[in-house]
Amino acid sequence: MELKHKDESSFLTAYNQSDYDRPSLAADMVAFTIISKETKDYRKLPEKAFSLLLIKRGEHPYMNFWALPGGFVRTGETVEATAYRELEEEAGVTDICLSQIHCFSEPKRDPRGWIVSCSFMALAEEEQYHLNPGDDAVDAKWFNITYDLIDTKTEEIANKQVIKKQYQLQLCHLDLTLSALIEVSIDLSSKRHKITYDIRKTEGIAFDHAKIIAYAISQLRENLNTSMLAFELLPDYFTLTDLQQVYETVLGEELITANFRRKIADYVVETEKRVEGQGHRPSKLYQRNVEKRM
Amino acid sequence: MELKHKDESSFLTAYNQSDYDRPSLAADMVAFTIISKETKDYRKLPEKAFSLLLIKRGEHPYMNFWALPGGFVRTGETVEATAYRELEEEAGVTDICLSQIHCFSEPKRDPRGWIVSCSFMALAEEEQYHLNPGDDAVDAKWFNITYDLIDTKTEEIANKQVIKKQYQLQLCHLDLTLSALIEVSIDLSSKRHKITYDIRKTEGIAFDHAKIIAYAISQLRENLNTSMLAFELLPDYFTLTDLQQVYETVLGEELITANFRRKIADYVVETEKRVEGQGHRPSKLYQRNVEKRM
DNA sequence: TCAAAAGTGTTGAGTATACACCCATGT
């Protein structure tokens, strides 16, 4: 052990890192939240919208396109630290749930040069974000998400069976709509089931960010049940209907209330609090059950 | 759109990527396989060992320690391409199942400097690898894996509840044993359930590779059922006992045969082939059911 | 013949799904 360090120090002095070509490393964040729409009918609950944070680019490349918040990793920082720092700078949010999605490293993904993106999924309730509407330097907006499977076909090319699924991604803010067509290819040849995502069309979304968003949505949908991620999108106290609405808007499908409640029963704890004055029977408020994990 | 490109080209000419400090980017591979041990008893099936490929470092830092195969990402390459290239160079394997595990970016993780590691899980059967036993330049060996939970405790520090799980990682090749103690902390404070991995002790394993290995094993165990990864560790034709043994060695627990077979019944297809001459009833050979995914 | 593995059947417990139903509230 001692020997190792003795030899090692002289080696490290001689070692010159710049001998190797290096990429720029960026962290890009797919920040989700649930936004309550307005409602006129005093009886009805407000509808919920599954939403994504995008930032309008004020400079080249992709000027005036919308991009994921993000930035370059600085010396002495982990990619996670970069993610937290950028989210605080660009969205005024601090205590947020972050998880790595994937590392995107296509050499041509950024026209500025060799920029590798380590992308993150960020989950928080809307109140945690502070978007600074007055600050023109950063034009950040929430976009309502729809991401639907629109076509599935099986192709057979040179004995290779490939399933191709097309997903339509739509991002709406007021009357502004961005969209992309994502093709997910599943290669069934031999044992290997290799999955690749390709952007077939992208309108108004900068770089390869439509692909990153598609990855993030797929991953969130897959992990909603298993990792109980829904709680990250809710306040500490919530009604079971709130929780169900998170599931419904994220998954893009309706669920049967009685069954949903039985399924999540063990993951929540009933409290004494109630929500009243809503034009219907008051609902109990629940908390996450911290005992239950998985 | 036209306008964008016109302005953009002049911008890009002026853009100097080296204004920003950049890390070296490496791809490290956690390459798993299943190795059949020898057996004397003509009746008994050979035992299977869940194994990991490590390479003995011939230079500083961590000279004579064992490390994951890997290397630096080159200009014009994706991290996936680096992973395939390095696996071919160091392990003589080409058609292999690769998936990104996580990006490790602790600034101090490598004494040579700022080196970010994008790590991969690689799965293939032993026959696909060609380790060049004669080549002294690369001393690559298979290590038998055990990774067991040895302790769980709940700590309460400043109102923050934290579950701490200790895992013992042991890697054995003949009479050589490497080991590490990994602590997985689950922070239950507020809604956030943040999970962190820390190396508490590491013997004979270079860099932070023990942590990367722990990540990989956890991920493989979690995804064995959901992603049907077990097939990647088997030849095209296999017996149901082979498949069960993959599950058992990877998960580190025994399974009940009847139940296991019912569970995976839809994911395999019976063939006409049989395995005979083993001192007991011949077993049917199966193939993966390519129709069934997930 | 018989040990080892191949492979099937049974049972009770638990879950999922779909649907019907009653309860409590504010305007």
Next chain:
DNA sequence: ACATGGGTGTATACTCAACACTTTTGA
């Protein structure tokens, strides 16, 4: 009063875990 959401019960089908059991082979 009544629309709206809050909340529960029930029947059917399906899945899961544990165990017992039969079958087939080669030395």
